[in-house]
Amino acid sequence: MRQASAVHKPKLYEQVAERLGEAISAGTLRAGDRMPSVRQLSASERVSVSTVLQAYVHLESMGLIETRPQSGHYVRRRERPLPAEPQVSQPAASATPVSVSALVARVYRAASDARIVSFGAAFPSPALLPTRRLNRELALLAREAGEVAIEYDMPPGCLVLRQQVARRSLDWGCPLAPEDFVITCGASEAIHLSLSTVARTGDTVAIESPAYYGTLQAIEAQGLRALEIPSHPRHGMELDALESALKKRKVAVVLVVPSFSNPLGSCMPEENRQRLVRMLAERGIPLIEDDLYGDLHFGPQRPRPAKAHDTEGLVLLCGSFSKTLAPGYRVGWVAPGRFREKVELLKFAQTVATPTLPQLAIAAFLRNGGYDRHLRSLRRQLASQVQRMVEAIGEHFPEGTRVTRPEGGQLVWVELPRKVDALVLHERALEAGISIAPGPIFSAQKRYGNFIRLSCGFPWSPRLEGALATLGSLARSLA
Template sequence: MRQASVTPHSTLYEQVAERLGEAIAAGTLRAGDRLPSVRQLSASERVSVSTVLQAYLHLESLGLIETRPQSGHYVRQRERPLPAEPQVSRPAALATPVSVSALVARVYRAANDPRIVPLGAALPSSALLPTRRLNRELAAIAREAGEVAIEYDMPPGCLALRQQVARRSLDWGCPLAPEDFVMTCGASEALHLSLFAVARPGDTVAIESPAYYGTLQAIEAQGLRALEIPSHPRHGMELDALEAALTKRKVAAVLVVPSFSNPLGSCMPEENRQRLVEMLAGRGIPLIEDDIYGDLHFGPRRPRPAKAHDKEGLVLLCGSFSKTLAPGYRVGWVAPGRFREKVELLKFAQTVATPTLPQLAIAAFLRDGGYDRHLRTLRRRLEAQVRQVVEAVGEHFPEGTRATRPEGGSLLWVELPRKVDALVLHARALEAGISIAPGPIFSAQKRYGNFIRLSCGFPWSPRLEGALATLGCLARNMA
C-alpha cells in the first residue's frame, strides 16, 4: 500500500482508512476490487488486526466498501445522484455601498485551525503543489544570486519572470511583451492597483453576482459602490443585463472573472468575451479581468482571456501563481494596458516592490517546463475532486439542493433549500469541525442567504467525505 499524507490529529485507524480512501478516489482501487485481508493489511501497515477492522468499519459506514460474508471486503459500486444546477442570479439593480469585511473576518477567524476540515478555503492543498521542487529552486537561487536576491526589485518587477509570463501569454492566444506586465504581491494587489488606477471614491464598479468576497473587500476599502449584475452558473455575467445597466447609470469600471469565477466556477464563452470588450470600449469603460483560475481548465484548451480582444488598452488583465503553484509566495501580475505607468507608480507607493527571491524561483520553474508538467497533473486531480464533491452533495444533502458544474478551478457553489440559513449552518458546521463559506459574504446586498461555497482543492479522503456527510445532515435538519 502506498503511503499518503494523513490528516493531523487523526487516529491510527483513521490514517489507515484515509490511505485506502485515497486509493479508491484515485482509481487505484476500483469498484468491485477485493481489498487485502485483515491480516494482510495488518502486516503491510504494521498495525493491529483490531485497527484494520476499525478502518474497514469506518470505510463501510461511509459507503466506500462493503463486506461480503465468507469472501472479504470489496470496493463498493455507488450510483450517486447529481443535484440540479442553480438558476441565473437576480440581484437588485442597485449601486450598493459595500460592508462585508466584518462578516468575512468572523467567518474566516477559524480557517487556519488544523483540526477543521477546510471546505471553505479557496486554495489547493499543499499536497497537490510542487513544494520540494520550489524549495530547491529557492535555495539554489539564494546561494547563487548574491546581492540581487536581497535588493528591491522595483516596478515593473523581475524581468526574468516577466519574460516567462509573456511567453506563456502566447499560449493564451493573447501575446503580450515583458514590458506589458507589472509584478504584484498576488492577484489581490493586482486588483487593488487596477481599481485605484481607474476609479475614485464614490464611483460605481459593475461586478458579477455572486462575486468573490475579496473583490468586495477591495471595493469597500476604496470607498466604491458595487453594482451587482445577474450571472449564469455556467456562462458568467449576463451581458444583456450589463448593457441595460450601463444605459441607466454611470459606471467607472467593470470587474469580472471570465474563466472559472469564484464562487460560481462559470466560464464566459469566447463570443461573450469579445462582446464584453467591444461593449465597454465603445463607452470608454475599463475592464478589470481577473484571470487567476485561467490555467485550471479541465478541457483541452485554456480559455482565451478577454484581453485578447482589447484594441484600446482598456483591459487590465490580472493573475497570479497563488492558486496553481505557491500561495505563500504571493507573486502575481497585472497587464494594465494604457494604465501601465499609473499602476507602476501606485505599486511603488503601496508596497515598493514584490519580493525578489520568490519571483526568481518561479521564473526558473517556468523556464525548464516544470510548470506545464505540474499543471497537467493538478488539473486532472482537481477535475476528479470537483466531481467527487458534486456527487457527495447529491448523495448527502437535502432534497432540493442545487450545485454548479464547474469546468475548471476548484470551487463549488451550492444552493440549499430556502429554510437553510447559510450563516447558521456555518456556525453549526464549525462546531462540528468543518469550515464552509456562507453565501452572504459573496454579495454587497447580503444576498444568497441559503447558498454556500465549498472547496474541492483537497485530496479526496474518508475524512473529507465524512465532513460532507455531516454537513449534509446538518442542512437536512435545518430544512
C-alpha cells in the same frame, strides 16, 4: 458413463481479483481511489506481474475498476444522483456600499485552524503543488543570487519572470511582451492597483453576482459602490443585463472573472468575451479581468482571456501563481494596457516592490520546464475532486439542493433549500469542526442567505467525505 464435472477451482488471477473485489465492496478501496501499482501488488500478493495484469483486466470487465492512460488503475465511481444546477442570479439593480470584511474575517479565522476540515478557504492543498522542487529552487537562489536576492526589485518587477509570463501568454492566445506586465504581491494587489487606477471614491463598479468576497473587500476599502449584475452558473455575467445597466447609470469600471469565477465556477463563452470588450470600448469603460483560475481548465484548451480582444488598451488583465504553484509566495501580475505607467507608480507607492526571491524561484521553475506537466496533473486531480464533491452533495444533502458544474477551478456553489440559513449552518458546522463560506459574504446586498461555497482543493479522503456527510446532516436538520 461420464464422470461428474470437477468443481471449478479459481485461477490465481481470479483469486487476486476476488480479494480486491471484496476490498472494494467493504469500502477499504473507495470509488475513485487509485489501485496499487502492478509491481506493488505483485510483491504483496507474491504473484507474477502477468497475474496481476490478468486480475486487473478481470476487475475491469466486471465494471469494478477503470484504467486511465499514463495514470494507472482506479476504482470506478458509483453512479450517484447529481443535484440540479442553480438558476441565473437576480440581484437588485442598484449600486450598493460594501461592508463584508467583518464576516469574511470570521470565516478566515476558522479556516486557518489546522483542526478544522476546511471547505471554506479557496486554496489548493500543498500535497497537489510542487513544493519540494520550488523549495530547492529557492534554496539554490538564496545561496547563489548574492546581493540581487535582498535588493528591492522595483516596478515593473523581475525581468526574467516577466519574460516567462510573456512566453506563457502565447499559449493563452493573447501574446503580450515582458514590458506589458507589472509584477504584484498576488492577484489581490493586482486588483487593488487596477481599481485605484481607474476608479475614484464613490464611483460604481459593475461586478458579477455572486462575487468573490476579496473583490468586495477591495471595493469596500476604496470607498466604491458595487453594482451586482445577474450571472449564469455556467456562462457568467449576463451581458444583456450589463448593457441595460450601462444605459441607466454611470459605471466607472467593470470587474469580471470570465474563467471559472469564484464562487460560481462559470466560464464566459468566447463570443461573450468579445462582445463584453466591444461593449465597454464603445463607452470608454475599463475592464478589470481577473484571470486567476485560467490555467485550471478541465477541458482540452485554456480559455482565451477577454484581453485577447482588446485593441484600445482598456483591459487590465490580472493573474497569479497562488492557485497553481505557491500561495505563500504572493507572486502575481497585471497587464494594465494603457494604464501601465500609473499602475507602476501606484505599485511603488503601495508596497515599493514584490519580494525578489519568490519571483526568481517561480521564474526558474517556469524556465526549467515541468510547469505544463504539473498543470496537467493538477487539473486532473481537481476535476476528480470537484466531481466527487458534486456526487457526494447529491448523496448527503437535503432534497432540493442545487450545485454548480464548474469546468475548471476548484470551487462549487451550493444552493440549499430556502429554510436553511447559511450563517446558522456556518456556526453549527464550526462546532462540528468544519468550515464553509456562507453565501452572504459573496454579495454587497447580503443576498444568498441559503447558499454556501465549498472548496474542492484537498485530495478526497474518508475524512473529507465524512465531514461532508456531517455537513449534509446539519443542513437537513435546518431544512
